[in-house]
Amino acid sequence: MKFAVIVFPGSNCDIDCYKAVEAIGQPVDYVWHTATDLSDYDAILLPGGFSYGDYLRCGAIAQFAPVMGEVVKAAEAGKLVLGICNGFQVLTESGLLPGKLMRNRNLKFLCHQSELEVMSNKTPFTNQYSEGEVINIPIAHGEGNYYCDEETLAKLEANGQIVFRYANGGNPNGSLRDIAGICNERGNVLGMMPHPERAMDQLLGSEDGKRMFTSILNAWREKNGAAVNG
Numbered sequence: 001m002k003f004a005v006i007v008f009p010g011s012n013c014d015i016d017c018y019k020a021v022e023a024i025g026q027p028v029d030y031v032w033h034t035a036t037d038l039s040d041y042d043a044i045l046l047p048g049g050f051s052y053g054d055y056l057r058c059g060a061i062a063q064f065a066p067v068m069g070e071v072v073k074a075a076e077a078g079k080l081v082l083g084i085c086n087g088f089q090v091l092t093e094s095g096l097l098p099g100k101l102m103r104n105r106n107l108k109f110l111c112h113q114s115e116l117e118v119m120s121n122k123t124p125f126t127n128q129y130s131e132g133e134v135i136n137i138p139i140a141h142g143e144g145n146y147y148c149d150e151e152t153l154a155k156l157e158a159n160g161q162i163v164f165r166y167a168n169g170g171n172p173n174g175s176l177r178d179i180a181g182i183c184n185e186r187g188n189v190l191g192m193m194p195h196p197e198r199a200m201d202q203l204l205g206s207e208d209g210k211r212m213f214t215s216i217l218n219a220w221r222e223k224n225g226a227a228v229n230g
C-alpha cells in the first residue's frame with residue numbers, strides 16, 4: 001500500500017508522518033504541494049504544521065495549492081485521506097470535511113498529551129481500536145476549536161461521523177461537543193487535531209497512534225483482497 005505525505009511550505013510534521021508509515025513497513029513518498037498527479041498512491045496524508053505561515057487562517061491558503069485538486073479527486077475516488085492538525089484544517093478549508101477550526105478558547109498554542117475517546121471503530125482509520133477505548137495522543141495547536149452549525153452537528157452525530165472526542169473532561173480548546181476528529185459521510189476522509197504520528201513509540205509517551213496506521217493498512221488490504229496480516 002503506497003502512501004503520499006503532502007508537503008506544503010511550512011509543514012513540520014511531514015517527517016513524523018513519513019516515519020509512521022515506515023514503521024508499519026509500507027512505501028511512502030513526500031509529495032510537494034505543486035504536484036498534479038497522485039494516481040500512484042492509495043492513501044494521502046496531510047501533515048501538521050504551519051502551511052503558508054498560517055496566514056489568514058490555518059489551512060486557508062493551502063486549499064489553493066495545485067495538489068489539492070488531486071486530493072479532492074482522490075477523496076472522490078474513495079481513496080483514504082487523513083488530515084492531522086494543520087491537515088484537518090486544510091480539509092475543512094477545502095470543503096472535504098464540514099465545519100471550521102477556530103482559535104483555541106484560551107487563545108494560546110497548546111502542546112501536551114491528551115486523552116481521546118474512540119467513538120467509532122467502523123472507519124478505515126480506527127478499525128484496530130475498540131469503541132469507547134480511551135487513547136493517549138498528543139496535541140499541538142493554536143486553532144483546534146472545532147465549530148459547525150447546528151444542522152451539521154446533528155448530521156455528524158446521527159451519521160456517526162464524530163470519530164474522536166476529548167475524554168474525561170479534557171477538552172483543551174473549546175471544540176463543540178468535545179470533538180477531536182471527524183470523518184466525511186462516506187468514511188474515507190478523516191481529520192483530527194491530535195497527532196497519532198507522534199504516538200508511535202512508548203519512548204515518546206504513547207504508542208496508541210500506531211493502530212491508526214495499521215487500521216488504514218488493514219482496511220486497504222481487506223478492500224483489495226490481500227491477507228489482512230500478510
Ligand SMILES: NC(=O)CC[C@H](N)C(=O)O
Binds near residue numbers: 054085
Ligand atoms: N501542529 C499543527 O499542525 C498546528 C496547526 C496550526 N498551525 C495551529 O497552530 O493550529
